[in-house]
Amino acid sequence: MKREDVLMEALPYIQKFYGKTIVIKLGGHAMVDQSILETVIRDAVLLRYVGMKVVLVHGGGPEITAKMRAMGKEPKFVGGLRITDPETLEIAQMVLVGKINDGIVSLIANCGTRAVGISGNDANLLIARKMEPQRVMVGDVVQEVDLGRVGEIEEVDPEVLHCLLAQGYIPVVAPMALDRQGGSLNINADTAAAEIAIALRAFKLINLTDVDGVMNADRTRVYHRLTLPEAEAMISDGTIAGGMIPKLEGCMKAVRNGVTSAHVVNGNREHNLLLELFTDEGVGTMITL
Numbered sequence: 001m002k003r004e005d006v007l008m009e010a011l012p013y014i015q016k017f018y019g020k021t022i023v024i025k026l027g028g029h030a031m032v033d034q035s036i037l038e039t040v041i042r043d044a045v046l047l048r049y050v051g052m053k054v055v056l057v058h059g060g061g062p063e064i065t066a067k068m069r070a071m072g073k074e075p076k077f078v079g080g081l082r083i084t085d086p087e088t089l090e091i092a093q094m095v096l097v098g099k100i101n102d103g104i105v106s107l108i109a110n111c112g113t114r115a116v117g118i119s120g121n122d123a124n125l126l127i128a129r130k131m132e133p134q135r136v137m138v139g140d141v142v143q144e145v146d147l148g149r150v151g152e153i154e155e156v157d158p159e160v161l162h163c164l165l166a167q168g169y170i171p172v173v174a175p176m177a178l179d180r181q182g183g184s185l186n187i188n189a190d191t192a193a194a195e196i197a198i199a200l201r202a203f204k205l206i207n208l209t210d211v212d213g214v215m216n217a218d219r220t221r222v223y224h225r226l227t228l229p230e231a232e233a234m235i236s237d238g239t240i241a242g243g244m245i246p247k248l249e250g251c252m253k254a255v256r257n258g259v260t261s262a263h264v265v266n267g268n269r270e271h272n273l274l275l276e277l278f279t280d281e282g283v284g285t286m287i288t289l
């Protein structure tokens with residue numbers, strides 16, 4: 001395809017998305033290569049300059065895991081959620097807020113754009129309550145597992161994001177929340193991104209991760225489009241596992257609550273964000289009603 005054709009293919013999409021809000025979730029597994037991360041950030045800045053309101057929500061699971069191991073702690077997950085004792089909460093806060101959030105803001109600044117890093121703790125953005133113990137199968141027996149300081153989002157106050165977007169800043173959000181007593185809770189970043197997309201009445205939620213999209217059970221095929229019933233069936237029959245569970249559940253909740261489409265895209269391939277948004281065929285999985 002000629003270079004001018006590429007630009008012309010993008011035009012109807014640029015027109016359609018102009019002025020719309022897009023929430024981009026940057027998964028920890030999509031941030032392992034610094035040079036690719038830099039291209040993702042440049043793509044996000046481009047979206048901002050073609051008129052979209054861009055909000056970034058980031059994860060950092062692999063880095064939290066690495067830091068825990070370095071401190072002699074073995075991470076444990078239930079349904080893709082990290083069991084978070086008080087020490088793990090401190091590590092998560094340090095990694096997510098102190099390191100990753102700050103790093104993304106700096107990368108955006110390097111692209112000549114102003115970003116503001118916040119966490120869900122700021123300005124009542126995310127209010128959560130401690131998650132109820134989860135039932136898990138251990139052998140043939142159902143056991144209840146307390147996840148510790150893991151939060152379930154109860155309320156989102158998007159005012160701070162509206163203010164930042166109106167002033168032209170790119171908000172960069174770390175997935176923490178406060179409970180009603182002012183204590184911090186660890187929030188899965190996919191869930192945080194979905195709730196923020198809903199509260200902002202975003203047009204799109206894009207999940208950047210390390211696989212080409214939602215795949216079948218033996219991981220040989222990527223689904224380019226999924227409806228809610230299809231996605232639900234894949235969760236029930238166990239095709240969806242680990243970190244993909246909160247991701248797909250977040251996408252489904254977003255779509256059920258007014259977000260036009262939610263996407264799962266491989267963020268480890270350069271410019272996939274632009275290709276998903278601005279080409280006819282896209283590159284990942286698009287989830288719609």
Ligand SMILES: Nc1ncnc2c1ncn2[C@@H]1O[C@H](COP(=O)(O)OP(=O)(O)O)[C@@H](O)[C@H]1O
Nearest residue numbers: 027028029030209211214215239240241243244
């Ligand atoms: N059906 C599925 N299709 C694609 N990926 C899946 C599926 N089920 C589980 N996964 C796993 O989900 C992972 C992505 O979730 P996660 O590790 O939490 O990523 P991130 O850190 O980007 O949020 C993939 O690397 C893959 O191993």
Ligand SMILES: CC(=O)N[C@@H](CCC(=O)OP(=O)(O)O)C(=O)O
Nearest residue numbers: 028059060061081082187188189
């Ligand atoms: C409760 C819970 O699991 N919180 C996540 C927060 C970070 C995250 O979600 O990072 P990814 O997007 O890279 O997976 C965690 O501690 O790993």
